[in-house]
Each structure stands twice: as structure tokens, then as C-alpha cells.
Amino acid sequence: xxxxxxxxxxxxxxxxxxxxxxxxxxxxxxxxxxxxxxxxxxxxxxxxxxxxxxxxxxxxxxxxxxxxxxxxxxxxxxxxxxxxxxxxxxxxxxxxxxxxxxxxxxxxxxxxxxxxxxxxxxxxxxxxxxxxxxxxxxxxxxxxxxxxxxxxxxxxxxxxxxxxxxxxxxxxxxxxxxxxxxxxxxxxxxxxxxxx
Numbered sequence: 001x002x003x004x005x006x007x008x009x010x011x012x013x014x015x016x017x018x019x020x021x022x023x024x025x026x027x028x029x030x031x032x033x034x035x036x037x038x039x040x041x042x043x044x045x046x047x048x049x050x051x052x053x054x055x056x057x058x059x060x061x062x063x064x065x066x067x068x069x070x071x072x073x074x075x076x077x078x079x080x081x082x083x084x085x086x087x088x089x090x091x092x093x094x095x096x097x098x099x100x101x102x103x104x105x106x107x108x109x110x111x112x113x114x115x116x117x118x119x120x121x122x123x124x125x126x127x128x129x130x131x132x133x134x135x136x137x138x139x140x141x142x143x144x145x146x147x148x149x150x151x152x153x154x155x156x157x158x159x160x161x162x163x164x165x166x167x168x169x170x171x172x173x174x175x176x177x178x179x180x181x182x183x184x185x186x187x188x189x190x191x192x193x194x195x196x
Contacts, residue, residue, distance in 0.1 A: 004050055011043030015116065022112055027102060027159045028152055028169045031093070034115050035177050038089060041119025042126070049124050063131045065192075071127040078128040081121055082137070088118035095154055131192055138185050145178055 018036020021029055053068035061067050074081065091097050092111040101111040126134065149170060156166040 004047055007043045008047045008051075011040040011047060013040075014043070015040040019112065026161065026165065027098075028156060028161055028166060029172075030102070031098060031152060031155055032169055032173050032177075034089075034092065034111075035173070037112055037115035038119035038122075039177075039181075041116040041121075042123030045120040045123025046126060047123075048120075049127055061130070063192075065131070067127050071125075074125060074128040078125045078133075081125045085118040085121035085125070088114045088121070093148070093151060095151070095158055098155065099158065135189070149173070 014036050018033045018040065021033040021036065025033060049068055049070060053070060057069045058066040059069055059072060061072065092101060092114060097107075098111075101107040126137075129137065152166060152170060152173075155161075156163070
């Protein structure tokens with residue numbers, strides 16, 4: 001199976017689906033739909049760094065994982081670039097800025113684009129990280145997801161959305177997005193330690 005093409009097609013499909021939800025959904029679904037461009041941007045960033053690297057330009061790193069030469073060159077700046085990617089994402093999640101992006105069409109588009117760009121930067125840099133660093137990054141992401149659920153609750157109060165709709169949206173987030181992310185990362189860890 002060609003994982004590169006699979007990543008590319010999933011990234012593009014997810015981008016279109018999340019754009020539709022972002023345009024048509026209620027305010028909470030729009031906030032949840034930010035997950036789509038972040039994940040699709042990350043997949044496309046991962047795709048770009050691997051597809052632009054010839055087979056003879058892969059080097060085995062200290063974790064016995066084959067990585068592109070570019071990733072090794074980026075390793076010293078990896079956390080700086082990840083911080084930059086996160087800085088592109090975070091402001092749009094705050095209730096004040098999110099409310100502006102819902103009212104103003106320009107910021108509505110810019111918010112979505114920043115999610116894609118931030119995700120792309122992070123996805124491009126992830127191959128530079130060692131296995132333990134990837135594990136730490138995912139763990140931090142899990143902690144951020146708990147905070148995100150709190151943000152959904154705050155926004156539901158700001159936009160006068162019923163608790164039933166909030167519960168439905170949280171279920172969509174947990175089972176539609178986060179469970180799949182957890183399964184994929186679990187498979188990566190199991191493969192990485194050569195259990196399968």
C-alpha cells in the first residue's frame with residue numbers, strides 16, 4: 001500500500017469535508033471543524049516532505065527509523081517550527097477571536113487558512129522528531145483536547161446553544177475524530193516497537 005498517496009487523498013478529502021462543515025455548521029460545529037484543516041494540513045505537510053525526497057535521500061536515524069535528509073537538517077529547529085505552527089492555530093480558538101471570525105467574512109476565511117497552514121508546518125516537521133518526542137507531542141495534544149472540550153462549553157454559553165447540541169457535538173468530536181486519531185497513533189506505537 002502506498003501510504004504517501006493514501007495520506008494525500010485523506011488530507012484533501014478531509015479538507016473539503018471540514019470546509020463544508022465550517023461553512024454550513026452551527027458555531028460549535030465550526031469550532032470542531034477546525035480539527036479538519038489542522039489534520040489535513042499536517043497530512044499534506046507530511047506528504048510533501050516525503051514525496052519531495054528521493055529514495056536515496058533517506059537516512060536511518062538513532063531510532064532506526066528512515067527519515068528524509070531534510071528532516072534531519074530541520075531537527076535542531078523542529079520545536080521552534082512546531083511552536084510557530086501552534087502560534088498560527090491558537091488565537092482562532094479563543095472565544096473573542098472566534099466570535100469575530102464568525103461575524104467578519106475576511107476573518108472567517110483567514111481563520112480556516114491559518115488552521116491549514118499551522119497544520120502543514122507541524123506535519124512537515126513531525127518526521128524530524130524522535131520517537132519519544134512524537135509521543136510527548138501527542139500526549140500534549142491529548143491534554144489540549146481536554147481544554148478544547150472546555151472551550152466548546154464556553155462557546156455554547158456565549159452563543160446560547162443548548163446542552164443537548166453541545167453533547168451531540170462533543171460526541172462527534174470524541175468518536176468521529178479523536179478516537180480515530182488515538183487508534184492511528186496506537187498502531188504507530190505498536191509498529192514502532194515491532195510488536196506487529
